[in-house]
Amino acid sequence: MRFLMLALLAAAAFAQRAPQPPPVVSPEILADARVTFRLRAPKATEVSLRGEWMAPNTTVPLSKATDGLWSVTVGPIEPELYTYSFLVDGTSTVDPANPLLKEGNRGPSSMVDILGPPVNYFAWRDVPHGTVHVHHYNSQSIHANRRVHVYTPPGYESSKDAYPVLYLLHGSGDTDAEWSTVGRAGMISDNLFMDGRLRPMIIVMPDGHAVKSGDREARARNTELFEADLMGDIIPLVEKTYRVNPGHDSRAIAGLSMGGAQSLNISLRHLDKFAYIGVFSSGIFGSTEAFQKEHAAVLAKGAEWNKQIRLFWVGIGKDDFLLEANKNMLDTLKQAGIQTDFRETPGGHTWKNWRVYLRDFLPRLFRERP
């Protein structure tokens, strides 16, 4: 009896410690693809929602019920994976009821996953799944504590095979986690592999922010330092740790936005190292003249590289603010005789496009040029 009482007291103490109002359900995806968002915020005077499915810089207000629970129902929304956040009296906050998070380099966002046929290619299926490995390493090249995510395909652990490797770089708003969380690289690869459309490969997702803080001048050295880390530490770590096919023909590099510019500039400086290049919505912030000057040696040899480069894939949305800059970059490569595959898609500078680009790029890797 003493035991029972103490156990009850403990339970009561627990309840007292954490007085819990009924749990908030948010987001709630309704049968017709409308979505209800909810936030408990009794003291707030204004709560609104912004989401990737809405026009940029627009928000919708939430209404407050008597119990301090704010809510709004929006949509129906097109099937897609979207980020969103609440603005509580003007300050951005994630949805505390939703475990789906994009980590982000400038603070986290919540994510809502509206399922449907157009996005089945990255949806969970009951198929064998690859593994994502997180390594912490001390970069000897740039003297920093660093992190890298590595995806291995289904069956890697039980196989003795060696695999080719794609180095896949993120954008300026992301960390090395984002190709897995919001980019769904693993799920896209698992699904393509099950459909027989993919040479199984290892996908290495480094941290593209080699410079974490500091003034403009320090940050301007980011690509240079990232390149030193990639060539001096990351590739050796991967080739030591995993069963990897060595050599140029078994190595690809691709990236989005900031990572697109990195994959472009690094691959042009190391065409002996990467046979497959993917440039997604590249951030090109220098001038075309600077680009031409920087890569003068490669551009001068031009068409000679076409045997070496198995695929030079460039994709960008029609509404992307970087469209013209990317077309100029393509013109420069074309004038030099370098063969590229250019894909102009609907949409803008969004993860929606980058997931599609990855889906279309992966099946073309580690095959001969037709």
Next chain:
Amino acid sequence: MRFLMLALLAAAAFAQRAPQPPPVVSPEILADARVTFRLRAPKATEVSLRGEWMAPNTTVPLSKATDGLWSVTVGPIEPELYTYSFLVDGTSTVDPANPLLKEGNRGPSSMVDILGPPVNYFAWRDVPHGTVHVHHYNSQSIHANRRVHVYTPPGYESSKDAYPVLYLLHGSGDTDAEWSTVGRAGMISDNLFMDGRLRPMIIVMPDGHAVKSGDREARARNTELFEADLMGDIIPLVEKTYRVNPGHDSRAIAGLSMGGAQSLNISLRHLDKFAYIGVFSSGIFGSTEAFQKEHAAVLAKGAEWNKQIRLFWVGIGKDDFLLEANKNMLDTLKQAGIQTDFRETPGGHTWKNWRVYLRDFLPRLFRERP
């Protein structure tokens, strides 16, 4: 020239898209271990800070400068890893300037890492680091899409050895990510290993929330379903995927709070499977009578189990609201003749204690009883 202009236009468009005020630095750890926290929230009327170093349910207000930047300097704070969050007009939000996040099962928190000798045991050191692997799997036992984190020790990938395995369970406020992010299991293990204090081992960190939602009755089945998943899917997945020493002598189970109760109840039902048991600040929400009834068969055989159980380690803080319930559980085991190692420490129901318990528990695993 046309190229240059378009590149500049693109850069201008980028700047226009994202008008950036100077980046906020938060938290800023000062030389004397005081810490400045900052949040940009021009429209908020009240911003406060709550942090794990403060008394429960207390907050400190931030002050607003003319530019909408709120700040407060607190401390000095004892070296430790702490979670914290801002309250913006009463609503909890993470620090958007800080990439250190605890994912959490009830919304994320930010973390601040105050370095110093007392916490060197989990701090980054320039030593070889293990790898954390994230698996998505479809549980056949409970018909759910599930995730599990697995740590392998430094040198695993280049070795041919088989390793013993610790199954390490989290608390009710956590996900399977938390033993890595806030629990620092990998760093603790790396450091102990480098100091020659550890048998290298694989640490498996499953998702203890087998029931994600539903009413009280559905949630009451959580341990039962988690146990089915652990025995039917997780252990087989681990033993198929990794080089694992099979058998009872090479398998340990431990957990904190909810996970402490899970490791206690599951190990007592499977003493043929786990030789090492760790119960950290166990959440014991049933009565002692119920506990005695549930494990009557084991308790009846009592001392006979002592050869089988290599270590039965129980730790809890003097200020933990579950102290008495844990002592009653220990009494029950003692009366049955089951040998336990009990450690009562300062402090309460906190990650500060669970990191210390892990540090002290790990070196005792996979060795003979003295």
